[in-house]
Amino acid sequence: RNNLGQLLIAAIQENKNIRLQCQLENLAKNRLMRQIQDTQKQIKENRSKYVNFQQLYLVTHQENIFLKSRIKKLTKDKEEAVNNFLSLINEVCQSSDLKLKTYCTNFIVNNKHNILAFDVNADFLKVLQRTSTSTASSSEWLMPKKAVITLTATKSLPTTSVSELPHQDLGIMPLLPEEPKP
Structure with a gap:
């Protein structure tokens, strides 16, 4: 058990x-x-x-x-636009029509957002120098002395962009020193 x-x-x-x-x-x-x-x-x-x-x-x-x-x-388009702009300035400067020059000044305006960030004065002076040397012999177009003085005076400005350039009351920068009076 x-x-x-x-x-x-x-x-x-x-x-x-x-x-x-x-x-x-x-x-x-x-x-x-x-x-x-x-x-x-x-x-x-x-x-x-x-x-x-x-x-x-x-x-x-x-x-x-x-x-x-x-x-x-866009870079290519910008370069093309700059070249077109410079050729347009060249054509306008070579033109003897003061009305056309005055009319074109209405389209150059200040830009607050600085989209065109290149030196307009330097490019403009280059175009003028090129056109004055190429057309000086034909003497079809001569820039007024006041405008040359104005442009050479603005050349001494530091590198400015479109938004920094001086402007009139309407924000328009003239290509000519004075607009023709009606």
């Missing part, structure tokens, strides 16, 4: 150990399953984030390429 009691106690103890071991294994399996599921969920989220970042990178790269080409085009 005593042996049977000890065997029974040992069997019960072993049964408890086996049951405890099974419960621990089930808990470990459940935790492992939850970790696997969480890991798979994170992998899916990270894949979608990676794909989103890839798409964002591609879109950004395409935008950068577009903006670079746009900047090149």
Whole structure:
């Protein structure tokens, strides 16, 4: 009986150990399953984030390429506009029509945002020097001495932009020293 009691106690103890071991294994399996599921969920989220970042990178790269080409085009357009402006000034200065010169002064205005950031006086003087040397022999056009004095006086100004040039009450800068009186 005593042996049977000890065997029974040992069997019960072993049964408890086996049951405890099974419960621990089930808990470990459940935790492992939850970790696997969480890991798979994170992998899916990270894949979608990676794909989103890839798409964002591609879109950004395409935008950068577009903006670079746009900047090149705008730079080219600006250079063309400056050249056209200088040739227009040249044509106006070579013209003997005072009405045309007076009319053109209405289009040269101060610019508060400084969009044209090049030295208008220097460019204007260059054009005048070119035209006066090329047309001096034909003497079709000679600039009035007052205008030459005015332009050479403004040459001594520090590098000014269009927005910094002196202006009249209406914000108009004349090409001629005085406008003709009606």
